[in-house]
Amino acid sequence: MGIALLEETYARELARVLEAPLLSVQRIVDALDREGIVATRLIGRQRRVTLNPRYFARKELEPVLRRLAQGDQRLLDAVGSMRRRPRRKGKPL
Amino acid sequence: MIGPTSQLVDVAFAVCTALDSVGVRAILVGGSAATFYTGSYQSHDVDFVVSFYPRGTDARGAIEALGFHLVGQHYAHPESSYTVDLLGGPAGIGDDLVTTWHTARRAGEILHVYSRTDCVRDRLAAYYHWADRSSLRVALLVAGSGPIDLEAIESWSEREGSRTKFEEFDAALNGGPI
16 A cells, blocks of 8 residues: 555655564565566665556556555555655755 | 744745846745645745746845845745745646736735645646655645635646546545545
């Protein structure tokens, strides 16, 4: 559900949102990667995770995950409080 | 007069009025426009898009006369935590150019700001393109602050290829989880 809401993410961000240990998240992402449910790609030193666009049930899976996420207010709040839009370099935070 | 107690909207009125007095038309956009409409969402950036800038105009001088000074690419004030940024035009949201806006006036001051509908579109654009759900929440706050043209937002969302996300916004407007 976290991956579906964030669309593209990485293990540390997922761990923060899910309040789960990083190692556990990495293991689950690895398992989902092996199953072909998520796709990962390396950008610099960061492994970015998305739902696998080539997974046979991707079209059906994403709306189901988004619907399920609507029942998890804690997850919605965690994702809803994150800034993901760009911020120009040099602007104070 | 900008001081420690000045609110974002006070700063926006002062800067827009100063720019207007030298012939520069600047429109308040982004999170600061959302603050203008809601009062509850607090941005700390006062972002303007400059839609008209006559050659030879001293926009910097007009802003510095208010006590701001240029730091990198934005203006800071020694007595205010709000920073001012002038962005190059034209104003646009996704593929749409913004050609009309709301103009507010108070006690000799003027403020050009995105219409409420465009402010919602602006925040939704960040959600559509960056999966920024905090912007979705701000879009909902702005939408709840007064009338908006939901049909215009829906057709724009279609053009942006974000039908599903618009439906999520629409459902949340009607009390759905967010």
